[in-house]
Amino acid sequence: MARFSVVFAGILLVVAMAAIAEAGIITTTTFEDNPFGRQTGEDCAVKMAEQEMLSHCRMYITTSQGYQSPRAAFMNPAEEHMKFCCDQLQNMGKMCMCEGIKMMMNMQRWTQQQGQMMSMAENLPKQCGFMTESCQMRAVWF
Incomplete structure (x- = not known):
């Protein structure tokens, strides 16, 4: 009977320790807002502001389209603007380039009817040598 009591006490002790150990385990589940490291629209908007x-x-x-003010005629030619544009796009990063160009086009309220300007804008990252394909912006226009 004494052995039975010792064995029973041992089993009870193991069960009690398991219960205490289970109570002490905390499980935390987190959800990552940006699981693939993609830039969010907010991140791109901040970069847009930084890149003027x-x-x-x-x-x-x-x-390039001949829409320059009299004041602009005395300023940098289109080629210089292109160089600085490439610098600005590079500072945007590949993930935000097209998004930034879409924002720029929408801010200017350029419409789809101004197709040549839109085509130029779509091709800027390609023209600067940052991408092999043009940005796709057709869905931007209302």
Whole structure:
């Protein structure tokens, strides 16, 4: 009977320790907001502000199309704007380039009817040598 009591006490002790150990385990589940490391629209908007809303890209497109103000005629030619545009796009990073160009086009309220300007904008990353394909922006227009 004494052996039975010792064995029973041992089993009871193991069960009690298992219960205490289970109670002490905390399981935490987290969900990552950005699981693939992609830039979010917010990140791209911040980069746009840092890159002066791609001002040189906008100037390149408008001066190349002959839309320059009298004041702009005395400023940098289209080629210089293109160089600075490429610098701005490079600072945007590949993940935000097309998104930034879409934002720039929407801010200018350029419409799909201004197709040549839109084509130039779509091709900027390709023209700068950052991408092999053009940005696709058709869905941006209303």
